[in-house]
Amino acid sequence: MSSTSRDGFTNKFGVIAAAAGSAVGLGNIWRFPYVAGENGGGAFLLVYLLFILIIGLPVMLSELLIGRKAQKNVFGAFRTLAPDKPIFISVGIMGVGAAFMILAFYAVVAGWTLEYAYLAVGNQLKGMDAAELSTFFNDFSSSTTGPLIWMAVFMVLTAGIVIGGVKNGIEKYTKVLMPLLLVIIIILCINALSLDGAEAGVAFLFKPDFSKVTGGVILEALGQAFFSLSIGMGVIATYGSYIQKKENLMFTALSVSFADTLIAVLAGVAIFPAVFAFGIDPSSGPGLVFETLPNVFNQMRGGYVFSIAFFLLLVIAALTSSVSLLEVVVAYFTEELKMKRKSATWLAGGSIAVLAVFCVISDGVFEFFDWTSSNILLPLGGILIAIFVGWVLGKQKMREELEAHGGKVILVGFLNIILKVFAPLAIGFVFLRGLGLL
Numbered sequence: 001m002s003s004t005s006r007d008g009f010t011n012k013f014g015v016i017a018a019a020a021g022s023a024v025g026l027g028n029i030w031r032f033p034y035v036a037g038e039n040g041g042g043a044f045l046l047v048y049l050l051f052i053l054i055i056g057l058p059v060m061l062s063e064l065l066i067g068r069k070a071q072k073n074v075f076g077a078f079r080t081l082a083p084d085k086p087i088f089i090s091v092g093i094m095g096v097g098a099a100f101m102i103l104a105f106y107a108v109v110a111g112w113t114l115e116y117a118y119l120a121v122g123n124q125l126k127g128m129d130a131a132e133l134s135t136f137f138n139d140f141s142s143s144t145t146g147p148l149i150w151m152a153v154f155m156v157l158t159a160g161i162v163i164g165g166v167k168n169g170i171e172k173y174t175k176v177l178m179p180l181l182l183v184i185i186i187i188l189c190i191n192a193l194s195l196d197g198a199e200a201g202v203a204f205l206f207k208p209d210f211s212k213v214t215g216g217v218i219l220e221a222l223g224q225a226f227f228s229l230s231i232g233m234g235v236i237a238t239y240g241s242y243i244q245k246k247e248n249l250m251f252t253a254l255s256v257s258f259a260d261t262l263i264a265v266l267a268g269v270a271i272f273p274a275v276f277a278f279g280i281d282p283s284s285g286p287g288l289v290f291e292t293l294p295n296v297f298n299q300m301r302g303g304y305v306f307s308i309a310f311f312l313l314l315v316i317a318a319l320t321s322s323v324s325l326l327e328v329v330v331a332y333f334t335e336e337l338k339m340k341r342k343s344a345t346w347l348a349g350g351s352i353a354v355l356a357v358f359c360v361i362s363d364g365v366f367e368f369f370d371w372t373s374s375n376i377l378l379p380l381g382g383i384l385i386a387i388f389v390g391w392v393l394g395k396q397k398m399r400e401e402l403e404a405h406g407g408k409v410i411l412v413g414f415l416n417i418i419l420k421v422f423a424p425l426a427i428g429f430v431f432l433r434g435l436g437l438l
């Protein structure tokens with residue numbers, strides 16, 4: 001396929017919106033608060049922010065660069081750029097594997113979100129106190145039929161958008177709705193901060209207690225940084241392949257990382273004050289957001305409308321991420337295995353839905369997919385991506401691609417050193433330490 005015949009994004013805002021659409025999702029609003037809550041709050045946030053800056057950003061830039069340079073999905077990209085180094089194809093293999101695992105549990109959580117949007121429309125959580133809301137969530141998430149149906153609905157929606165292709169599908173939905181989500185979260189923050197007892201939540205999130213930092217916490221922070229930015233598995237490389245040469249990749253990487261981090265921190269500000277104000281345990285796990293926010297909606301003015309808007313927008317944020325996950329698999333099936341887009345999408349979506357069934361019926365499978373994909377597969381992919389751009393492509397080719405839009409890019413030499421030495425060593429160290437191997 002020639003590079004001009006590939007589907008592509010129309011303009012700069014489209015690219016950033018789509019990549020930010022992939023990055024911003026349940027990872028920011030559902031996963032970040034629950035993992036931060038389980039890992040001590042403030043100190044976790046600090047380590048997480050550090051990882052975004054020194055590892056996340058360079059790896060995101062590397063992926064964009066690889067994708068755009070090769071104009072192919074991850075497999076094809078590594079094959080084109082380094083035909084004599086098959087080891088790098090493993091990024092693609094792990095990436096497709098990670099996409100299967102992530103989307104399987106992601107679709108389940110997105111299904112919970114659909115259920116909560118539905119409940120919000122019927123105002124069915126009104127009048128419940130914090131204890132009742134927790135029991136309600138636990139009963140619902142441990143049941144089978146409801147979560148299965150909603151998961152299936154979500155997978156069909158995801159497949160439907162992916163079949164539409166990049167320009168008609170992905171780009172159209174993200175441009176308008178992500179800014180709207182940001183506005184709703186800011187309003188939620190203001191409400192949460194005005195609750196009695198909110199200070200304890202603010203302190204939990206912003207006052208680091210370094211005695212809580214263990215190897216395990218650091219690994220969770222690294223995994224969350226990778227998960228939240230959608231890096232380490234080729235999603236951003238696949239999107240990079242749709243970006244035109246005239247776009248500035250550095251600007252794209254900076255904007256996407258900034259938007260993603262802002263939304264995660266704001267989600268924390270919206271949730272932790274409420275967690276403490278309503279006496280919820282911050283380490284309650286994956287149910288944290290679903291147990292906490294309905295309390296806020298119940299007592300806020302206009303809570304009915306806000307709850308509907310919030311859960312619907314969260315579904316949409318989840319969709320713009322899930323389409324990017326499915327797109328990795330579909331790009332592989334269509335470009336490498338020469339399947340038709342439609343059959344590739346249904347085959348990939350169908351098999352992922354089967355895995356998701358296991359996540360619905362077993363907490364163990366859910367947790368295994370959640371933990372392993374973020375904390376093992378994505379960081380491993382990150383090491384290889386950094387090494388590839390740092391050593392195999394090298395500084396000169398990095399500069400050429402980063403400056404392909406015709407401008408000057410500063411700090412390329414510094415970035416090259418980070419990718420060559422610092423990122424692989426740091427990820428490797430955190431990895432071995434977190435697994436108790438060092």
Ligand code: PFF
Pocket residue numbers: 022023024025026027028102226227228229230231233235321322324325
């Ligand atoms: N970054 C997405 C989120 O925060 O919800 C999840 C995700 C999408 C992870 C795509 C990985 C990925 F490749």
